[in-house]
Amino acid sequence: MAHKYGNIIVCNTRFYFGASSNARFHFAYMPEYSKPLLWGYYTDLSIPAIGSTVVDDGTTAGQLLVHEGPEYAGIIVAPVDCRVVGMAYSVWLYNPEDGAEKFRLGAMHCQFSDEQTRTDDATWKTLAYIDSSTLSGDEAGQVQKGSTTFSSTNGDIAAGELIGIVGQSFGSSDSANVGGMNGVVTLMLEVQ
């Protein structure tokens, strides 16, 4: 069955993300956990540029395995070929650290082959990301929102492929992070 070019698919997730280091990105716990919306898993790797990939770096801290896509980070499986064309967020930053600068929410293609060994090293590709507004100094708790649209083949994903959402904090030092944040992120896909 063919689907009309331009039809839109949307998925949302609520989340809590407690940034503890700017050197890592976080993603959700497994669904059976008592806090499945808590992005408590992380790896000491950074969200790469759109169209680029991040891989397990061979260290314990920088481990990224293929099972962590469907088990943890994944929020939508493309039912047909599509492209990430939009992201939007609305968050509450509880108490950003002095020197915290921003956060980034990334849409990652969690790549693997059907029946691949679950403990193989993973390769995740950034389909799109959105950065928050820039903070400066020691800002108080606040609410933030934003949206952006994309139109690039870097956001293309084939039917059956998994997309995960990850979050990363940025600041003037590793510990100058955005701290705890609650919110909602929405991903918009366009049928290709």
Next chain:
Amino acid sequence: MSFKYGTTLTANVRFQASLAYNTRVYFPNDADLNNDAIEWDQYATGDIPAAGSNLSVSDTLYSREGPQYMGQFVAPVACRLVGIAYSVDLYNPDNASTNFRLGALKAVFSDGDAQDDAAVWTCLGYIDSTTMTGDPAGQVQKGSASFSSSNGDISAGEVVGVLAESFGSTTTDNIANIEGVVTMLFRVL
């Protein structure tokens, strides 16, 4: 980038709520709450208003409570709420409870607003359940409604959530435990 006018977006929410007072509106817990993140235990004292009107509460409701609790969907582009549908299990409604209401509301704030500013939540549209009489037995209910009004308009980046409210002959004749799914339909403007 522009998107085709009329393209639709959907957002679905599974939920459980214990609607214990008809004077309250209920919405979800913190995403970080142990075991009950999709349970609607948070509440404010007030009524779901008409589409286009702001929620008025007699207690405190902060700006942070939009993204922290209520929010389910963030508009990636400007759009309009054009439909709501629900399917629920009412476990054991109280005698003289009459119906429930599910309202889609947007949390209005500016990027960087203080977390303890007063919340401004505007109703985009709501749906009422079938009216019950007497002492209703446990039952399943479903319904849908469509809208076509600028009262349902939201801008890109605004967050939308769903509130639940119970109705009955007194404040304690309520719907009580409700579990189900509610779907919101938006149209790109």
